[in-house]
Amino acid sequence: MTSVLGVLFDGFAYGMLLFLLSVGLSVTLGMMNFVNLAHCSFGMIGGYVTVTLMNSMGWPFLATLPMAFIAAAATSVVFERTMFRRLYRASDLDQCLLTIGLVFASVAAAAYIYGTIQQPVNLPSYLRGSYQVMGVTLGAYRLFLIAFSLVVTAVLVISLEYTRFGAQVRAAVDNQRMARGLGINVDGAFAITFALGSGLAGLGGALAIDIVGLDPSFALAYLVYVLIVVSVGGLGSIGGSFVAATLLGISDMAGKYYFPEIGSFLIYLVMISLLMWRPAGLFGRRA
Amino acid sequence: MSTPALSTRGLNKNFGSLVVASDIEIELPQGVRYALIGPNGAGKTTLINLMTGMLKPDGGQIQLGGEEITALGPEARVRRGLVRTFQINSLFPHLNPLEAVTLAVCERQEVSRTWWKPITAYSAEVDEAYGILKTLMLAQVCYRQTRELAYGQQRLLEIALALATRPKVLLLDEPAAGVPRDESAELFAAVTNLSQDITVLFIEHDMDFVFRFASRIIVMVGGRILVEGTPDEISADPRVREVYLGSAHHG
């Protein structure tokens, strides 16, 4: 029984990490129809910012997180304004090619600046170790990860659903022409949406280091997982990404614990069966 | 009276609480030119979608030439002769008209399965496609990419594609939508001059054309059939006047 709870807890924490990394892509792909394969490159920027601030400048871990967000968001806006916007109406394939080109360049740039070495991150002591609650071992960092992600999700949902700004963004991405007619700054809304999504990836990148590490191949290595979450969750759905990430995190963890011999197959089997059942994803509006 | 070319019985469709088709009963006799009219949102396009199998009805049956087709998919209905065009152009932008119509002819003849012989080996099919294009005045532009054609020509190509399948029943969803009036007249003339083996039902908003080219008219309102009759009967019907013709603006 306790093992079940433990697996659920660990899976949920892992799922939250996947959620942070992927929710931004779900938004840009689903609402703006832009295939941004460089999404994890922005995540990587967040990771490297945290590492640099901690190891070279001695910042505390928590203080680096906002910077990770800002750096990733700011970089993404530069690319959005200079390159991506020119391709909003281009074919998906051209968008793929452009962004995969950026992934290649970012991998090389990271290797040039930081070397190919694994970046260590030394967490503060209160985030290390674990607590025993009713016989279940809860890792401190995982608790933090879950709490943090839930707060981020809440803020995101509230700001998109219940604020004026959120309404404008939704209007802009739903129907550009109409929004323009209403005097909404559509370009601005796009840029902000993009920045928000990339910033969250940057945050995810920073939070991921302790669990999955950080080196230049990050930008490519986690692309697949992010795509899985986005497609299973359904394009453009924040709730969908949340559920999909949780589901995949938990099934991955449970698979490894209970059926280690098929551990490597499980995540793909789960994805394929979910997509065959619901091709548009769990919460997707369009196929 | 012989078996109707197309008939529906008790056709129903809801989207949630919105009723878009309610108890639709239609019988289209062979060779008739039918107009389907009604205000916006009356469920005209939905009815075409139901008849062609692009939507699944919640209840009711559809028969084509006496054959039950309710369970068949859209492709199978087309192959049995129930064919439609689209209100908004739904074409092959990067194919030229010759290629597009040849494609449709080849699919009908089931030669589309062969991949080892070049298309030039099928001269009968190509000639047939060219013939269709000629009757619809598209021969002059048939080597241009579809997306480069004038709008009216694209509307004609919609019909050409439908004709290439050798339809028994042809459902035209606003065939002249967006076409200048003089061209529309040509288009409707072309439609009414089709072989009498083909039963035609078209949706149209312009009452001039409706009364000029239809031999019978069906009026739909709110997902129901209000009345069905000859143009004279319809124009005299007070209910039609009230809900439809009486309204100042039909767009």
Place this chain on the structure above:
Amino acid sequence: MTSTDGALAGPQQYLRAQQRWRAIEIVFWLSLLLPFVVTPNYLVLASQVAITALFALSLDLILGYAGIVSLGHAAFFGFGAYTAGILSKHGWGEPLTGLLISGFAAGLLGYLMSFIIARFRHLALIMITLGFGFLLLELANSLGWLTGGADGLQGVKTWPLLGMFKFDLWGVTSYWYSLIVLFILFLVCRRLINSPFGLSLRGIRENAVRMRAVGAESRAHLQKIYTISAAIAGIAGALLTQTTDTVSLGVLNFERSADVLVILILGGAGRLYGGIIGAIIFLVARDQFSGINPQYWYFPIGVLLVVVVLFLPNGILGGLAQIVESERWQRWTANLTPWRKKP
């Protein structure tokens, strides 16, 4: 293309003219013989380019012509590669029959998968192909007794081609072999896309909904082309095995699927030559850049892709075609060649 415009020609002549070999095509194929003379030290690279081009060609059939985007096409490449390798390891190293058997095996796998693939489109399709690719990779990894697992298959020994030509260190035999196979399969593909079936495929790519409304057997078409594409990918994989005598999990991995997609888009999808041009440019650029700096060559490659997208949309061939068809270009060339009148 536009110079044949105007409805003067009958439809038969027009279609025949469309399918005729152009001079530039012939020049292109002849130029592929140049490495034998000009760069004899690059034949090993050239043969890998030819193999990659064949792989990209197989992807072009489904992506460029039928609109199936796949991120798992390495599954078939790898399946063919392992089939050829396992055959050879167990005593049958004859290359030509090995090629056929591998193509058949990969085609069979493609046929089975096509029942699922043909039902989906868009992101779900991409992710399902990706998922199957990973499943096959994991399967190959866990069946170590059959595949050699992560160490790769050992003991692959390909017999001399036709019993006469040994696969040499310089890659002379490899390049001849790969190039001829590429050319033959290119002819097959060319014939295929010029057939009624090819026309229907383009219809599916252009507008799948409309295909239903003309009564097309779209699903059967998709299954068929997927099977053919898988078989060709398998043959490309088998070529790689036979010309290198190695097979490893690398033939099945995600990077290979992603690379071939990048190569095809780079060259221009839906043009048959796109994959070949893409393979030449991508692999030669990679060879040259990584020769200059083995560590950071990803950077110039990335920049190359970005530049191509920004200046030549729809890939190199697509972008060039657009330029050639543009009015300015037409006017310019019309001045150069006054005898070529535009209708």
Place this chain on the structure above:
Amino acid sequence: MRKVFLGAAAAIAITLGTGPASAQNVKIGVVMSFSGQFADPGAQIDNGIKLYMKQNGDTVAGRKIEIIRKDSGGIAPDVAKRLSQEVIVRDGAQVLAGYDLTPNALAAADVSAQAKTFMVNMNAATSVITTKSPYMARTSFTVWQVNEALGAWAYKNGVRKAYTLVSDFGPGWDGEAAFQKGFKDAGGEIIGQARYPVANLDFTAFVQRAKDSNPDGIYIWVPGGPQPAAIGKAIAERGIDKSKVKVMGQGELTYEEALKSMGDAGLGLITAFHYDYNHQSAKNKAFVTAYNTEFKRNPDMFSVGGYDGMHLIYEALKKTAGKTDADSLIAAAKGMRWESPRGPMSIDPETRDVVQTVYIRRVEKVGGHLVNVDIDKIENVKDPWKARQPK
């Protein structure tokens, strides 16, 4: 053009085994991953090569040494083979070196055998590799060498019931088999085992499972990269008491960066390996200092593989007085013995594989840093797998 043909001519000359005029440079083709997932090991091997050449000059036996670097970009034997062919045919290399990954080394071994070219495997650690070309020597280690020794050591030091957890691919299976063989031959019992997916990111579930089976020793085989740190943290987080349960593995488990990100969670991990920058010897101290001056980081097992690989090439060239044909070079390499930063090592004259000391180390805190401290050593270990193969 002219250069191209000259290259070809030179290559033909070499493959015929005649050897070119000694005035020419000795070209060494270094083929390994400089980019991609395995870029860091490649960079460290390359650092080892560079440092050796800096310390010992770039001229041996009157001939200048020239390095030609080629990027195989990851697990890609087809590419590694092509690059090895090209570096011989196109660039006229007389020696092949590098090779970080087993499949790549195996594929290149064919080239070495076919073109009769001396080849130094500086990293790839699967036992069978050196049997594939009679002209190949290895300066790294083998998985069997290190882990079978660890298995035997574990039983001798009180472990009776062990659980093994390994990465689910070739080297992991080798590690599992080697440890289990060493451990069971000594009398121990394996009470459970698991293999985790190669791309696994989170190890909590696997570690919990191992813990639930109540072993008194857990053996782990993990490749480099982010996984060691993740496993180390998971072990600490699951509350496994390392004073009661010995947690053991091959050296990668506790490599420098992994320990840095594990923090105190890494304390008490026991690993077996042939090299660590903390190995206490004058020779190693000098090596580590020089390495730090040059590259601003510590050397690791990859670095020492590259460094000793260059040593082997230099010494062999000295013995042959600059002759580069494969027969002379491999004959010179066989039985060569020297003091490396890792300690005494030699090339087995029979198998051309590396013979060296296997150190058992425990993670301890020294001067505020976590380091691997040698607690035991087993000298002159040969590759046991090869010894068991029918001759």
